[in-house]
Amino acid sequence: EADIYQTPRYLVIGTGKKITLECSQTMGHDKMYWYQQDPGMELHLIHYSYGVNSTEKGDLSSESTVSRIRTEHFPLTLESARPSHTSQYLCASRPGQGSSGANVLTFGAGSRLTVL
Amino acid sequence: GQQLNQSPQSMFIQEGEDVSMNCTSSSIFNTWLWYKQDPGEGPVLLIALYKAGELTSNGRLTAQFGITRKDSFLNISASIPSDVGIYFCAAYNAGNNRKLIWGLGTSLAVNP
Numbered sequence: 620e621a622d623i624y625q626t627p628r629y630l631v632i633g634t635g636k637k638i639t640l641e642c643s644q645t646m647g648h649d650k651m652y653w654y655q656q657d658p659g660m661e662l663h664l665i666h667y668s669y670g671v672n673s674t675e676k677g678d679l680s681s682e683s684t685v686s687r688i689r690t691e692h693f694p695l696t697l698e699s700a701r702p703s704h705t706s707q708y709l710c711a712s713r714p715g716q717g718s719s720g721a722n723v724l725t726f727g728a729g730s731r732l733t734v735l
Numbered sequence: 736g737q738q739l740n741q742s743p744q745s746m747f748i749q750e751g752e753d754v755s756m757n758c759t760s761s762s763i764f765n766t767w768l769w770y771k772q773d774p775g776e777g778p779v780l781l782i783a784l785y786k787a788g789e790l791t792s793n794g795r796l797t798a799q800f801g802i803t804r805k806d807s808f809l810n811i812s813a814s815i816p817s818d819v820g821i822y823f824c825a826a827y828n829a830g831n832n833r834k835l836i837w838g839l840g841t842s843l844a845v846n847p
């Protein structure tokens with residue numbers, strides 16, 4: 620069963636709108652991640668966090684921003700959406716070092732964003 | 736940068752056939768993970784491997800951590816239609832446990 624939740628699952632919006640993709644996990648994991656993935660393609664890390672008030676950019680440059688004010692919550696925001704932002708956004712989490720399964724990422728179901 | 740070379744890129748097989756896919760690299764890794772992704776969903780962990788030479792099964796799935804620590808394979812026996820999806824390998828760098836490297840995926844189609 621998924622213990623990491625993403626909303627919305629699907630979002631279709633117009634260019635220039637501000638959007639926030641929500642990600643919450645109930646596992647108490649310290650580490651959280653956002654990946655961007657085009658259909659059938661590889662996963663690109665765009666943001667990650669190792670704990671509250673810690674956020675870093677990933678390997679793929681992204682115009683989105685993230686915040687980590689609470690352990691369980693890691694929202695991603697686009698201030699002004701554009702068609703190039705159309706993609707699937709996957710949130711994931713894992714426990715810290717020393718925990719059982721520390722290396723295993725658990726993924727949410729994803730948020731598919733379409734910008735017209 | 737570090738890369739995982741995953742092959743084959745895609746497979747189209749008959750139901751009941753066995754499937755084999757692998758990931759190789761020139762770098763050494765200390766953990767290998769195999770995930771499956773169904774269309775429109777997030778990846779789901781199939782098997783995690785933590786030691787060189789380790790062979791682990793999960794139902795009809797078997798995966799091995801290569802003895803050189805540079806490769807891993809995943810086998811699926813007696814495929815069924817619900818095996819359809821994209822399979823990803825992923826591995827953690829032996830020197831830096833913070834970064835997870837991903838393969839490009841193997842797309843599997845099963846003909847009933």
